[in-house]
Amino acid sequence: MAKKIPQINASSMADISFLLLIFFLVTTSMDVNQGLARRLPAPIPPDQKVEDTDINKRNLMVVKINSENQLMVQGELTSVKELRAKAKEFILNANNEEHLPALVEEDFGAPIGKVKYTKDHVISVQNDVDTQYQAYLDVQNELVAAYNELREECAKKYFHMGYNELEEEQQKQIQKLYPQKISEAEPKNYGGN
Amino acid sequence: MAKIRRNDKREMPALNTSSLPDIIFMLLFFFMSVTSMKEVTYKVSFTTPQATELTKLEKKSLVRYIYVGTPTKDFRKQYGTESRIQLDDAFAEKSEIGEYVLNESSNMNEEDRPKMTISIKADKETRMGIINDIKQELRAVSALKINYAATQRTSL
Numbered sequence: 001m002a003k004k005i006p007q008i009n010a011s012s013m014a015d016i017s018f019l020l021l022i023f024f025l026v027t028t029s030m031d032v033n034q035g036l037a038r039r040l041p042a043p044i045p046p047d048q049k050v051e052d053t054d055i056n057k058r059n060l061m062v063v064k065i066n067s068e069n070q071l072m073v074q075g076e077l078t079s080v081k082e083l084r085a086k087a088k089e090f091i092l093n094a095n096n097e098e099h100l101p102a103l104v105e106e107d108f109g110a111p112i113g114k115v116k117y118t119k120d121h122v123i124s125v126q127n128d129v130d131t132q133y134q135a136y137l138d139v140q141n142e143l144v145a146a147y148n149e150l151r152e153e154c155a156k157k158y159f160h161m162g163y164n165e166l167e168e169e170q171q172k173q174i175q176k177l178y179p180q181k182i183s184e185a186e187p188k189n190y191g192g193n
Numbered sequence: 194m195a196k197i198r199r200n201d202k203r204e205m206p207a208l209n210t211s212s213l214p215d216i217i218f219m220l221l222f223f224f225m226s227v228t229s230m231k232e233v234t235y236k237v238s239f240t241t242p243q244a245t246e247l248t249k250l251e252k253k254s255l256v257r258y259i260y261v262g263t264p265t266k267d268f269r270k271q272y273g274t275e276s277r278i279q280l281d282d283a284f285a286e287k288s289e290i291g292e293y294v295l296n297e298s299s300n301m302n303e304e305d306r307p308k309m310t311i312s313i314k315a316d317k318e319t320r321m322g323i324i325n326d327i328k329q330e331l332r333a334v335s336a337l338k339i340n341y342a343a344t345q346r347t348s349l
Binding site: 010011013014017018020021024025027028033034035036037038039040041042043127128129130131132133134136137138140141144145148184 | 217225243246315316322324337345
């Protein structure tokens with residue numbers, strides 16, 4: 001008669017896995033790494049002279065942040081909350097106003113077709129050495145939000161879908177219509193301290 | 194005829210727990226897969242600022258971190274309370290950033306190098322001077338894809 005193999009007592013298995021489970025429960029941090037993605041301008045080759053690029057004044061929106069975290073947009077004291085609306089108005093220039101960026105007509109392919117857009121607009125962010133990081137990021141955030149809202153509206157208008165649901169090709173079309181042009185000047189000292 | 198027997202001692206049948214380990218293992222694997230361990234031990238303390246237009250950092254192998262904040266308690270005697278930069282496990286000067294980034298990118302695959310992202314994890318109280326310095330250093334070594342680490346703002 002074959003010898004019966006004694007069954008392994010597995011009752012402690014649950015305890016062991018409980019132990020591991022609790023270990024992972026404790027060490028887990030669910031927060032995912034996320035943040036505001038930006039792109040830095042390419043470095044200037046050392047042998048190239050820094051030229052003052054000639055940007056038409058109406059195409060430029062200057063956002064300055066001082067050491068007290070106050071905002072100045074186009075020479076006016078502004079709060080962060082107003083910045084998004086101002087940026088959108090600037091990028092769109094819906095009524096073709098004199099002081100807002102020049103409109104250029106271009107063909108963006110179906111279904112957008114020929115549309116006027118502010119081709120050469122630039123938003124320039126200048127900050128003080130003593131500006132707080134949070135204030136700086138708030139400004140960046142609002143500007144990116146302005147672009148995102150415009151792109152979303154455009155996607156709704158022409159594709160009847162959210163921007164994120166579009167194909168890559170269609171997203172590129174919209175990106176061409178609303179290119180993110182946030183320039184960051186070399187740091188300078190603006191008043192205070 | 195039905196009769197209620199009360200004095201009969203009936204033992205409660207033992208609950209079959211043989212599937213318990215399986216259930217626990219399932220939970221275990223779930224937590225194992227969602228766990229992300231801290232990348233380094235922090236020598237600087239920081240609370241990331243808040244923002245709303247966030248994007249997730251995909252592909253962890255392509256991301257390198259730069260931490261900026263005030264030194265933690267243990268290091269305050271040695272380094273003071275000024276904001277400092279931490280690369281990997283050690284404090285660093287801003288002049289070391291360029292070298293660090295080049296070094297890290299040379300360890301990557303050729304095709305991955307342009308996709309390298311530098312995530313700046315800085316305290317919200319940090320002054321922009323130090324951030325500007327980091328940005329200039331990154332520009333100098335053509336590490337142009339950056340990400341300002343932030344947490345989702347729940348209310349304005």
